[in-house]
Each structure stands twice: as C-alpha cells, then as structure tokens.
Amino acid sequence: MADTVTHAQVTPSTSQPWAELGLKADEYENIRAILRRRPTACELAMYSVMWSEHCSYKSSKLHLKQFSELPQTTPRGPLLAGIGENAGVVDVGHGWAVTFKIESHNHPSYVEPYQGAATGVGGIVRDILAMGARPVAVMDSLRFGPLDAPDTARVMTGVVAGVSGYGNCLGLPNLGGEVVFDRSYAGNPLVNALCVGVMRHDDIHLAHASGVGNKVILYGATTGGDGIGGASVLASETFEASGPTKRPSVQVGDPFMEKLLIECTLELFAAGLITGIQDFGAAGLSCATSELASAGSGGMHVRLDAVPLRDPTLAPEEILMSESQERMMAVVRPQDVPMFMAICAKWDVLATVVGEVIEGDRLLIDWHGERVVDVDPRTVAHEGPTYDRPIVRPHWIDRVRAARAEDLPRPQSGAQLAEQLMRLLGSPNLCDVSWVTDQYDRFVRGNSILAQPEDAGMLRIDQASGLGVALSTDCNARFTYLDPYRGAQLSLLEAYRNVAITGAEPVAVTDCLNFGSPEDPEVMWQFVEAIRGLVDGCRALGTPVTGGNVSFYNKTGDQAILPTPTIGMLGVIDNVAWRIKSGFVKAGHAVYLLGRTREELSGSAWAEVVHGHLGGEPPAVDLEQHRRLASFFVAAARRQLLVSAHDLSDGGLAIALAESCLRHGLGVEVALPGDPFLNLFSETSGRVLVSVEPSDEIELIKLANEHDLKLSRLGQVSPSDELTVEGQFSIRLPALRRNWQAPIPAVLGLVPPGA
Amino acid sequence: MRVGVVTFPGSLDDVDAARAVRLCGGQPVALWHASDTVSDVDAVILPGGFSYGDYLRGGAIARFSPVMTEIIRLAGLGLPVLGICNGFQVLCEAHLLPGVLIRNAGRVFVCRDQSLQVCSTDTVWTNDFRRDERIDIVVKHGEGNYTADADTIARLNDEDRVVFRYVGNPNGSTDDIAGVTNRRGNVVGLMPHPEHNVDPLTSASTDGRRLFVGLERFLNVAMAV
Numbered sequence: 019m020a021d022t023v024t025h026a027q028v029t030p031s032t033s034q035p036w037a038e039l040g041l042k043a044d045e046y047e048n049i050r051a052i053l054r055r056r057p058t059a060c061e062l063a064m065y066s067v068m069w070s071e072h073c074s075y076k077s078s079k080l081h082l083k084q085f086s087e088l089p090q091t092t093p094r095g096p097l098l099a100g101i102g103e104n105a106g107v108v109d110v111g112h113g114w115a116v117t118f119k120i121e122s123h124n125h126p127s128y129v130e131p132y133q134g135a136a137t138g139v140g141g142i143v144r145d146i147l148a149m150g151a152r153p154v155a156v157m158d159s160l161r162f163g164p165l166d167a168p169d170t171a172r173v174m175t176g177v178v179a180g181v182s183g184y185g186n187c188l189g190l191p192n193l194g195g196e197v198v199f200d201r202s203y204a205g206n207p208l209v210n211a212l213c214v215g216v217m218r219h220d221d222i223h224l225a226h227a228s229g230v231g232n233k234v235i236l237y238g239a240t241t242g243g244d245g246i247g248g249a250s251v252l253a254s255e256t257f258e259a260s261g262p263t264k265r266p267s268v269q270v271g272d273p274f275m276e277k278l279l280i281e282c283t284l285e286l287f288a289a290g291l292i293t294g295i296q297d298f299g300a301a302g303l304s305c306a307t308s309e310l311a312s313a314g315s316g317g318m319h320v321r322l323d324a325v326p327l328r329d330p331t332l333a334p335e336e337i338l339m340s341e342s343q344e345r346m347m348a349v350v351r352p353q354d355v356p357m358f359m360a361i362c363a364k365w366d367v368l369a370t371v372v373g374e375v376i377e378g379d380r381l382l383i384d385w386h387g388e389r390v391v392d393v394d395p396r397t398v399a400h401e402g403p404t405y406d407r408p409i410v411r412p413h414w415i416d417r418v419r420a421a422r423a424e425d426l427p428r429p430q431s432g433a434q435l436a437e438q439l440m441r442l443l444g445s446p447n448l449c450d451v452s453w454v455t456d457q458y459d460r461f462v463r464g465n466s467i468l469a470q471p472e473d474a475g476m477l478r479i480d481q482a483s484g485l486g487v488a489l490s491t492d493c494n495a496r497f498t499y500l501d502p503y504r505g506a507q508l509s510l511l512e513a514y515r516n517v518a519i520t521g522a523e524p525v526a527v528t529d530c531l532n533f534g535s536p537e538d539p540e541v542m543w544q545f546v547e548a549i550r551g552l553v554d555g556c557r558a559l560g561t562p563v564t565g566g567n568v569s570f571y572n573k574t575g576d577q578a579i580l581p582t583p584t585i586g587m588l589g590v591i592d593n594v595a596w597r598i599k600s601g602f603v604k605a606g607h608a609v610y611l612l613g614r615t616r617e618e619l620s621g622s623a624w625a626e627v628v629h630g631h632l633g634g635e636p637p638a639v640d641l642e643q644h645r646r647l648a649s650f651f652v653a654a655a656r657r658q659l660l661v662s663a664h665d666l667s668d669g670g671l672a673i674a675l676a677e678s679c680l681r682h683g684l685g686v687e688v689a690l691p692g693d694p695f696l697n698l699f700s701e702t703s704g705r706v707l708v709s710v711e712p713s714d715e716i717e718l719i720k721l722a723n724e725h726d727l728k729l730s731r732l733g734q735v736s737p738s739d740e741l742t743v744e745g746q747f748s749i750r751l752p753a754l755r756r757n758w759q760a761p762i763p764a765v766l767g768l769v770p771p772g773a
Numbered sequence: 774m775r776v777g778v779v780t781f782p783g784s785l786d787d788v789d790a791a792r793a794v795r796l797c798g799g800q801p802v803a804l805w806h807a808s809d810t811v812s813d814v815d816a817v818i819l820p821g822g823f824s825y826g827d828y829l830r831g832g833a834i835a836r837f838s839p840v841m842t843e844i845i846r847l848a849g850l851g852l853p854v855l856g857i858c859n860g861f862q863v864l865c866e867a868h869l870l871p872g873v874l875i876r877n878a879g880r881v882f883v884c885r886d887q888s889l890q891v892c893s894t895d896t897v898w899t900n901d902f903r904r905d906e907r908i909d910i911v912v913k914h915g916e917g918n919y920t921a922d923a924d925t926i927a928r929l930n931d932e933d934r935v936v937f938r939y940v941g942n943p944n945g946s947t948d949d950i951a952g953v954t955n956r957r958g959n960v961v962g963l964m965p966h967p968e969h970n971v972d973p974l975t976s977a978s979t980d981g982r983r984l985f986v987g988l989e990r991f992l993n994v995a996m997a998v
Contacts, residue, residue: 182882186913187823189785274783274826281782365782457882459913461969461976462821464789478974594974 021059039066063335067301074402077536092525106564120212122569127209130268131176136184144297150223151215158195163204165446182457187273192458193475205574227314237369238345242328245269245341275344282365294349312395320373410539421633423625432746444757453762473516484593488522495580497636506551513587518648521655522589529566534578544581558641596655600664601681605737613705624699650725666705672698688733689744774799777814785822793968797985809839816853819860832862853897861962872921878945884913888940896958901987909978910965917964919946
C-alpha cells in the first residue's frame with residue numbers, strides 16, 4: 019500500500035530513510051517544516067533527488083549568480099534566452115538562432131563507461147531539443163587516468179564506444195573536443211558532452227506549464243528501474259561509500275528511441291502542438307513535473323499509475339525517481355491532443371496523457387486514486403537549500419607556486435631540443451587522437467565545414483547565405499591547479515582563440531565546472547576563484563556565459579581531480595567559405611608567428627613530459643590582446659588572406675609546427691630569433707602560427723600592424739619532408755609521424771586492421 | 774533526373790543523399806518507409822543510418838518494410854537502385870545483392886577518408902569512372918565487413934560484379950570488397966558514402982559526384998533508346 023498524504027498526516031513519527039537518500043538532518047527537518055507534516059515516501063523521494071547537489075546546485079548557486087550579472091548580450095546582439103533555461107539561445111543573424119550547452123556525466127562513466135557516456139550524450143541532446151531546436155552536432159571533452167594505468171583501457175574504450183555508439187546512431191556529427199590524461203582522473207574520469215542546436219527565432223520554446231485544463235503528456239520510452247537514485251546518490255556523493263543505495267544501476271540508453279524522439283518532437287513543434295515542454299534528465303519525473311509546474315502559471319495534477327512501465331513491480335516513489343532515458347513531457351491544449359497522438363504514432367513513439375494543468379499552485383500526484391504527493395512545486399524545484407560553504411586558500415599553494423618550471427634544467431644542444439620535441443609529440447596529451455575520433459561520424463548532415471583535428475569545429479547553418487558557427491571546447495587544468503583564477507581565464511582564452519582563428523567571431527560561452535568536493539574549503543576556493551576568473555574574462559571579451567553545469571565530488575579517495583572548468587566557446591562566421599584551416603598546404607608559403615613569446619614554462623607540457631613537474635605560476639593573461647587577435651582573424655578571413663592558422667597551446671611552437679607539417683605531410687624551415695628553447699617550448703598565451711602566399715606577406719604585415727599585433731617571420735613551408743630549425747636540428751616527417759601516432763594504439767590496440 | 778530517397782525511421786544520411794542529388798542536377802523525391810507505392814522516380818537511393826535501430830543486424834527488419842517490397846519488385850524490372858552503407862546492408866538482406874555485412878574486424882566503428890580502387894564500370898552508377906582509377910570516398914560504419922562464401926566471391930570476380938575495392942582495408946572485408954552490383958548492373962551497394970563527397974567545403978574529394986553523373990548518363994542513353 020502506498021504511503022499517502024492522509025497516512026503521513028496521522029503517522030508523524032514514522033522513521034524515514036532520509037540519510038540513505040542523501041539528505042542532511044536539517045534538510046529533512048526543513049522539508050517537514052515546508053509541508054507542516056512528514057513527507058510521504060514519494061515526496062521524500064522527490065525532495066531528495068531535487069535537493070541533491072547535482073539537481074539543486076546548492077553549493078554553487080550563490081557563486082553562479084555572477085554569470086547572470088554579466089551583460090546578457092553578445093557581439094551579435096541580445097541573448098534570446100540566457101542562464102536558467104535548459105540552454106542559452108544566441109541570435110546569429112538572418113533570423114537564425116543557435117542554442118548550445120555542455121554537461122558532465124562523470125560518475126556514471128566510471129561505473130559503467132559505455133552507458134555512462136552514451137546517456138551523457140543523450141541527456142544533453144534532449145536539453146537542446148527541449149528549446150525547440152534541431153540538434154545538429156556534438157563535441158566531447160574527455161579526461162582519463164594515465165594512458166598506461168591499469169583501468170584506463172576499460173574506462174576509455176567504453177567511454178569512446180559509448181559516445182560513438184549513441185551519437186552516431188542519432189545522426190549528429192561529432193566535431194571534436196579534447197582527450198586528456200592525468201593521474202588525478204584515474205578513479206574519476208570526466209565525460210563532458212556538448213550539443214549545439216539550430217532554430218528559427220520564432221521557434222524558441224521554454225519549459226513551463228500554463229493554461230488550466232491543458233493536458234500533460236509523457237512520451238518516448240517506458241519507465242523502468244534504471245538509474246533510480248542516480249541523480250541524488252550516485253552523482254552527488256562519492257561512490258566509494260558503502261551501502262546498496264550508493265551503487266544503483268547506471269541508466270541504459272536506446273539511441274534509436276532518441277532519434278525517433280528528436281524527429282517526432284520537431285514535427286510536434288512545427289505543427290504548433292506544444293505549449294510547454296521539458297526533457298527528462300536527472301531525477302526523471304520528479305524533475306520534469308516540479309520544474310514544469312513551478313515555471314508555469316497554474317498547478318499540476320498527475321496520475322502516476324498512468325505512466326507506462328517496463329517493470330510493473332515498480333513502487334510509486336521509484337517511478338518518480340527513475341532515470342529511464344529517452345522520455346519527454348509536453349503540455350498540450352486539449353483540442354490538440356488527437357493530432358499530438360497521431361504524430362507520435364507516425365514515429366512509433368508511445369504517448370500517454372498522465373495529467374493536466376489545474377487551478378492553484380500545487381503539484382498533486384495520485385497513485386491509483388490516492389494522493390501521494392501534495393507540494394508547492396517551487397519548494398521542490400527552485401527553493402531548495404543554498405549553502406555558503408567555507409572557503410580557504412590552500413596552504414600548499416604558495417609552496418607549489420614557488421617551485422617554478424623556469425628553474426628546471428633545459429636542453430643544451432640542437433640534438434637535445436629535437437629529442438625533447440619528439441618526447442612531447444609522442445606523449446599521451448599531445449599525440450594523435452584519431453584512435454578516438456575515427457570512431458565518431460563527423461560527416462552526417464553534410465554541414466561539417468571543420469572537424470577534428472582542426473582547432474575548432476565549424477558547421478554551416480544556412481546553405482543559401484553560408485552563415486555558420488564555430489565551436490571549441492578547452493580546459494587547461496594544470497594551469498588552473500596552479501592558479502584557478504588565471505587558469506580558468508587561460509582556458510577561456512584557448513577556446514576563444516581556437517574559434518577566432520577559423521575566422522569566426524567568438525560570441526558566447528557554455529561551461530562545465532568539474533571540481534572536487536565542495537565540502538573541502540580548499541576545493542571551494544578553487545571553484546570560486548575559477549568562477550571569478552571566468553566572469554572577469556567573459557566581461558572583458560564581451561562573451562556571456564549562457565549556461566552549463568557544475569560537477570562536484572570528482573575525486574579518488576581523498577585526492578580531488580585537478581580543477582577542470584571546461585569551456586565551450588561559440589563563434590559566428592558570415593560565410594563558411596571564408597574559413598581558415600590548419601596545416602601547411604604548399605611549399606614556398608611564408609610562415610609567421612603572431613604574438614609575443616615570453617619565458618613561461620610553469621604548467622607547460624614541457625615541464626610535465628620532460629620533468630614530471632607541476633609548479634610555478636601559469637602564463638600571463640592578456641584579454642585585450644585576444645580581442646585584437648580575434649578581429650584580426652575576422653578581417654583576414656574576409657579577405658582570404660591566410661592559407662592556414664594553428665593555435666599555440668600545450669607544447670607551444672614546437673607542437674604547432676609539428677602538427678602543421680603532419681596535417682598534409684609538408685616540411686618547414688624556420689629560423690628562431692633568440693633562445694631556441696624558449697621559442698619552441700614556452701606556452702605564452704595569445705600566439706598563432708599562420709602561413710600565407712608570398713604575394714600576401716605585405717598585406718599580412720599591414721593587417722597585423724593595424725591590430726597592434728607582434729608578427730615574426732619564421733621561415734617557409736619547404737619541399738622537403740623535414741621539420742628544420744636552422745642551426746639546431748632537422749627531423750624527418752615519417753619519424754615524426756610514427757612517433758605521434760604510436761601512443762594510443764600501443765596501449766589500446768590498433769584500430770582498424772590494415773590502417 | 775528524379776531520384777527517390779528512402780527515409781526509414783532511423784535513416785541518418787537521407788538529407789545528405791537528397792542534397793547530393795540536388796547538387797548533381799537531379800530532383801530528390803522523399804520516400805517514406807511505410808509507403809507501399811514508389812512511382813514517378815527514375816532511380817532510388819537507400820541511404821545510410823540505422824533503419825529500424827538495427828540492434829539485431831543492419832537492415833534485417835528494413836528488408837520487410839512496405840517500401841522495400843515495392844523496391845524489390847521495381848529493381849527486378851531494371852530500376853536503378855543505390856544502397857549506401859545501411860542501404861547496402863538492406864540490399865543484401867533483401868537478396869538483391871549477394872553476401873552479408875558483419876561487424877568490422879577491428880570491432881569498432883570506423884570513420885575516415887578512404888581510398889578506393891574502381892573495379893567494374895559496367896553499372897548504372899559507375900559508368901563515369903575508369904577501371905582501376907583511385908578515388909577517395911568517406912567510410913563510416915561499424916558493420917561493413919563484407920562476407921560471402923567462396924563460390925559467391927569467385928562468381929562476383931568472374932562476372933565483374935565487384936564495383937569498388939578498398940585500398941587499405943578498414944574493416945576486414947573479403948578480397949577488400951567495398952561494393953558490389955547485381956547481374957544486370959542496375960543495383961549497386963557500397964559501404965563508402967559518395968553523398969558525403971560532393972561539396973568541396975565539407976570534404977577534400979568530390980569523387981562522389983561521379984556516381985550521379987553516371988546515373989544521369991545512363992538515364993539519358995536509356996531515354997534515347
């Protein structure tokens with residue numbers, strides 16, 4: 019028998035498993051105070067999932083507010099929807115709007131790598147769909163333990179197969195992302211998935227339930243026992259803790275159902291049949307009903323026993339908590355219900371009226387005619403606890419910053435420089451990642467103008483005008499460890515640069531803030547500093563943060579991950595035919611470096627690979643220089659001035675030169691003014707390697723001058739198959755390529771045979 | 774040139790196939806999987822994707838769809854049919870083409886630019902190529918390992934019915950077979966995706982266009998006769 023509201027009223031002292039559900043004692047007391055009685059089992063389930071860190075942002079929302087205080091406008095005009103919606107919406111011109119967001123699915127991807135990663139993709143795609151947009155591309159930012167650690171093969175193989183299996187089956191091109199290895203992720207991989215969607219301005223849909231008498235329809239997959247408790251327990255507390263409820267099953271994805279859901283939902287939007295919509299993410303029905311109801315003007319009545327089940331033995335509280343995938347909830351005018359059902363039938367999508375919008379402001383849920391939930395939905399969805407967690411500047415930070423990589427022994431000869439370049443290029447974080455990206459479809463839908471290994475992905479939005487968007491995801495967690503404020507800004511600037519050098523104008527940001535436990539004051543310091551860095555950076559760049567998510571409790575044992583604020587940057591290009599690609603194209607083209615190189619080695623790939631060192635202060639930040647850099651590239655792209663451009667980031671000029679050679683198998687001859695070691699391995703921010711036709715060199719110099727950018731001529735693309743630094747070394751490309759391609763297949767196996 | 778493009782619920786490259794037809798001067802005609810009539814088209818493309826989810830085996834269910842019953846009948850009468858990737862799997866399941874496509878030998882999905890050797894040019898779709906020409910077409914599939922018994926492979930070779938072979942086999946296919954045709958040369962199935970190689974902005978090679986040039990040439994000749 020269900021625990022009804024009436025029963026709860028007369029049994030105030032029944033003991034309830036609030037602690038097992040992840041609630042703190044004062045949170046449970048607070049629920050009793052709100053309800054003026056004890057919660058029913060169903061209400062307890064709802065509050066516990068919705069008040070979890072994962073759903074309520076209780077430790078972060080105090081700080082996240084700063085993002086909404088940024089000007090809600092991009093260089094292209096006001097945001098059409100900002101933070102607080104499922105995803106932000108950016109006006110990109112010509113009547114088109116773009117929505118994009120990045121989200122984490124870290125903990126499930128450790129427990130069950132394939133399904134964890136797959137449902138991570140599925141979840142972010144439904145977020146975009148719920149805005150009324152057609153999802154058009156995905157990207158993924160992945161972090162694992164050391165490549166040669168015993169568990170990495172299991173986690174990485176599963177995660178990549180999951181992203182591939184789910185994303186490919188949806189027909190969404192995967193344009194790129196990141197693959198990073200560090201020992202801090204060994205027991206806690208990061209799977210951050212980004213999705214971008216496109217719509218006309220008129221088609222934006224926001225989640226709310228309005229209009230008394232309107233029907234609430236659940237459509238998509240049936241509800242089963244998967245992922246129960248996942249939101250509150252699995253994703254919020256470390257899974258090291260014992261107890262059966264701490265190890266619930268990870269959700270299982272059905273990408274074919276998601277594909278049907280996408281096509282069906284877009285057809286429902288086009289027919290004008292949806293007045294409100296909400297995707298099912300973490301916390302399932304608890305989240306969808308309480309968010310829809312609290313955002314609308316009326317209350318909501320739901321018959322829980324009408325929910326189609328794949329497991330008929332589920333209890334009502336389990337139905338409320340189930341995280342079965344591929345489900346959506348729509349609010350539909352009664353006269354539109356038959357048409358709604360007909361479109362769902364066309365796509366073989368199960369749809370069921372489970373409730374209606376009612377007078378008043380209560381969320382009422384019945385189970386076989388008995389009331390099991392009677393709450394104010396705002397208290398569930400929006401008025402959960404807020405914590406002002408203690409913040410302490412870590413005691414170790416000064417010691418770490420004093421150990422500067424600038425003081426480490428440096429190579430003394432050309433031969434040593436060459437040897438260290440080869441070591442960097444053959445290290446896991448700088449090597450070829452096509453083992454990963456060759457498992458992703460990057461061609462489907464026919465609009466992928468740029469995809470990995472380019473610095474950013476680029477999509478054509480409008481065939482007629484050539485309007486397009488560029489996207490990049492980046493984070494330098496090593497810099498962020500040394501200085502979270504500056505490291506977050508350097509990550510932001512890397513993403514900004516990667517978008518800008520394709521010729522697109524950077525316009526908006528989504529972020530996925532992956533950190534350790536918020537109950538650790540030193541982690542909270544990292545978190546707050548990183549947010550401050552992002553807010554200051556975004557203000558200076560004119561790029562608002564439109565949404566994203568926070569993932570806490572990323573740690574193995576007591577060891578927190580490196581603070582990892584992953585940045586997704588969106589840019590707009592008026593004509594994709596102007597795009598600038600990376601890689602040398604023709605012998606004789608002149609090679610230049612934009613930007614100034616300083617002695618900045620702390621946190622660098624050189625320090626990591628050659629010395630296993632992480633200390634000192636990360637490179638300086640120059641936001642203003644980046645704005646000039648971006649406007650330089652927008653102008654250069656319009657004039658078709660550059661043959662290629664490649665960002666300098668991890669591994670500095672050494673890696674940028676090697677990658678530019680390997681792209682099309684062309685050598686290069688460069689002469690480096692000053693200290694060749696610093697020129698090759700310093701990681702000063704704000705630098706780009708470009709190549710031009712010799713006839714365009716004067717024009718390039720003029721344009722760089724106009725933008726007050728330092729420009730140095732390094733040399734030219736050569737007809738030989740060698741990377742040559744005059745007076746220092748020469749490395750043949752086949753050796754360079756073998757070294758670059760070897761690391762991942764050596765550990766995970768050659769894919770495919772005969773390649 | 775009116776070319777029908779079939780959309781199963783899980784088709785993914787149908788928009789690409791329709792765009793390729795348009796870019797190559799034809800008019801794409803949308804065909805829905807549940808329709809049992811196929812009329813007023815000069816040719817049909819079965820595009821890439823996962824027709825009905827394909828959890829069982831690529832194309833195993835699609836073969837029984839209403840639209841396929843009609844396409845099987847019309848293919849027997851000589852209608853040009855091109856099956857790309859999942860479409861190739863459907864054609865094999867429907868026995869319009871011999872053999873079967875099993876999991877890649879490497880057991881993972883493979884997406885890359887792929888070099889191909891043109892073999893038979895005596896088909897409706899490949900008559901614009903020269904024999905032994907090298908072309909570049911995208912591959913992207915998890916189940917593209919072409920397999921058939923030895924007699925079938927020998928017959929395909931003897932009858933010049935291998936249309937393309939991989940140069941650098943990505944999936945373990947027998948004899949590097951990337952595509953085959955039926956006896957009459959009107960039905961061609963291949964794992965690579967010519968519809969992704971039609972636009973210089975999205976792919977380095979535009980070799981895929983030539984299948985559509987070939988179709989148009991065939992249709993013009995057929996019309997003249």
